[in-house]
Amino acid sequence: MSTSEPGPADPAAAAPDAVAGAPDPAAEPAAPRATPLRAVHESLGASMTAFAGWLMPLRYRSEIAEHQAVRNAAGLFDLSHMGEIAVTGPGAGAALDYALVGSMSALAPGRARYTMICAPDGGVLDDLIVYRLADAEYLVIPNAANTAVVAAALHDRAAGHDAKVDDQTAEYALIAIQGPHAARILAQLTDISLDGVKYYASHRGTVSGRPILLARTGYTGEDGFELFTAAADAEAVWTALAEAGADDGLVPAGLAARDTLRLEAGMPLYGNELSAQVTPFDAGLGRVVVFDKPGDFVGRAALAERGQAPARMVLAGLIAGSRRVPRHGYPVTWDGVSRGTVTSGAPSPTLAVPIAMAYLDPEVATRARGDTEGRLAVDVRGKPEPATITDLPFYRRPR
Amino acid sequence: MTIPDELRYTAEHEWVSISGTVASVGITDYAQQALGDVVYVSVPEPGSRVTAGEPCGEVESTKSVSDIYSPVDGEVTEVNEDLEDDPALVNTDPYGAGWLMRIRLDPDSDDSGLLTPDEYAALTKESE
Numbered sequence: 001m002s003t004s005e006p007g008p009a010d011p012a013a014a015a016p017d018a019v020a021g022a023p024d025p026a027a028e029p030a031a032p033r034a035t036p037l038r039a040v041h042e043s044l045g046a047s048m049t050a051f052a053g054w055l056m057p058l059r060y061r062s063e064i065a066e067h068q069a070v071r072n073a074a075g076l077f078d079l080s081h082m083g084e085i086a087v088t089g090p091g092a093g094a095a096l097d098y099a100l101v102g103s104m105s106a107l108a109p110g111r112a113r114y115t116m117i118c119a120p121d122g123g124v125l126d127d128l129i130v131y132r133l134a135d136a137e138y139l140v141i142p143n144a145a146n147t148a149v150v151a152a153a154l155h156d157r158a159a160g161h162d163a164k165v166d167d168q169t170a171e172y173a174l175i176a177i178q179g180p181h182a183a184r185i186l187a188q189l190t191d192i193s194l195d196g197v198k199y200y201a202s203h204r205g206t207v208s209g210r211p212i213l214l215a216r217t218g219y220t221g222e223d224g225f226e227l228f229t230a231a232a233d234a235e236a237v238w239t240a241l242a243e244a245g246a247d248d249g250l251v252p253a254g255l256a257a258r259d260t261l262r263l264e265a266g267m268p269l270y271g272n273e274l275s276a277q278v279t280p281f282d283a284g285l286g287r288v289v290v291f292d293k294p295g296d297f298v299g300r301a302a303l304a305e306r307g308q309a310p311a312r313m314v315l316a317g318l319i320a321g322s323r324r325v326p327r328h329g330y331p332v333t334w335d336g337v338s339r340g341t342v343t344s345g346a347p348s349p350t351l352a353v354p355i356a357m358a359y360l361d362p363e364v365a366t367r368a369r370g371d372t373e374g375r376l377a378v379d380v381r382g383k384p385e386p387a388t389i390t391d392l393p394f395y396r397r398p399r
Numbered sequence: 400m401t402i403p404d405e406l407r408y409t410a411e412h413e414w415v416s417i418s419g420t421v422a423s424v425g426i427t428d429y430a431q432q433a434l435g436d437v438v439y440v441s442v443p444e445p446g447s448r449v450t451a452g453e454p455c456g457e458v459e460s461t462k463s464v465s466d467i468y469s470p471v472d473g474e475v476t477e478v479n480e481d482l483e484d485d486p487a488l489v490n491t492d493p494y495g496a497g498w499l500m501r502i503r504l505d506p507d508s509d510d511s512g513l514l515t516p517d518e519y520a521a522l523t524k525e526s527e
Contacts, residue, residue: 323439
């Protein structure tokens with residue numbers, strides 16, 4: 001067999017290349033960084049893989065079973081590869097207002113926001129979650145692959161503001177517990193009243209006696225929490241959660257399940273849906289760009305123009321009409337002519353058919369909605385496979 | 400990871416069991432572990448001609464798709480229809496219920512290029 005795998009930032013690129021034989025010269029450098037939980041993963045028998053410069057668990061047993069556990073019970077994730085960049089000082093809010101497309105000075109302490117950092121031309125450098133921990137204290141969470149780029153950009157853009165930028169990634173571990181049982185498992189171990197923690201809010205407290213910053217955030221489409229701990233506490237917190245949830249369906253879950261969960265939830269992945277070649281508006285996420293905030297911000301002029309102009313592409317959901325999976329980079333065709341590109345695709349464990357996100361020509365996206373003649377297709381390695389267009393997300397959790 | 404003694408292997412991580420003029424073919428335990436959960440297997444229709452070293456089908460898993468190469472020259476006589484409903488058999492029993500297809504060998508089919516279990520074990524070690 002020879003394996004073909006999607007693009008560079010997709011966890012798919014982290015699939016073992018052993019099946020393909022020769023190592024990919026563009027693969028990760030020889031010695032990826034280990035997270036504080038490496039020994040735990042190895043003792044659990046995880047398939048480990050290099051991803052964005054880190055050695056991460058791809059799966060422990062079956063990624064489909066891990067995916068379904070998160071949908072039906074709970075899953076435990078090591079996200080310690082994500083960056084943690086502290087931005088502190090009296091001018092931190094103003095610095096972030098200038099550096100990012102959102103309004104961070106308007107964020108209340110204890111709340112978090114999904115936002116982006118853009119280049120002057122409006123291209124997305126990364127998507128971020130920003131926590132305001134106190135009046136003069138923010139924590140910025142970039143993707144692992146972009147941590148250095150984001151830290152450098154924040155440092156440059158904070159110049160002239162009374163703010164300090166400090167990449168603290170090495171000091172933190174990040175553990176997520178996600179799924180309908182997450183709250184009741186976590187409640188056994190924490191002094192924080194979880195009922196009082198809103199979506200995209202954060203609290204300081206303890207888990208199993210260890211200090212943590214807890215946030216009701218996630219990347220799975222389920223209710224859940226992300227726990228920032230000191231690197232030295234990671235193993236104790238992970239083990240306490242694993243034990244507390246063992247009888248409640250909690251399983252460790254790897255990057256493979258994380259990718260199918262976020263895809264079903266219609267959430268973008270940097271390197272797939274987002275890149276320096278697209279603006280937030282192209283990705284259908286123009287709402288993150290806040291123009292009525294004090295002062296200028298990097299990318300304002302370009303984004304203002306992009307936001308007014310007709311859409312040049314539309315991020316659409318596709319449902320495959322065959323069992324062959326549309327994957328990253330495959331052309332999307334209309335009447336046999338390429339009119340778009342798949343950004344992410346996978347067999348959906350919940351829908352039991354392959355699903356994908358794709359950038360489409362806006363005209364095709366409109367016409368495909370009424371299409372009953374099978375004119376929309378994905379070119380799956382040379383053979384057109386029928387597809388239908390659908391609204392995102394593919395999956396919405398029952399409430 | 401298991402590599403049964405009684406089988407022959409290819410560098411593309413397939414196994415072959417030759418009995419008389421018929422070869423049974425599947426993918427190895429090593430391959431299924433590397434692929435992760437198999438969700439779809441496509442193999443040639445019975446009656447199709449296949450040629451050693453040529454792609455003749457594909458295995459879709461969550462994270463990737465892989466070509467299946469025929470290990471021998473011949474004609475496909477039978478495919479594993481159970482995989483249609485339960486492709487995960489390739490994961491749970493790669494050398495048994497997860498077999499892919501049977502091929503009637505051409506009279507002049509040459510199996511000298513197939514690997515012994517020791518040769519295959521060495522190859523998988525190199526890949527690690």
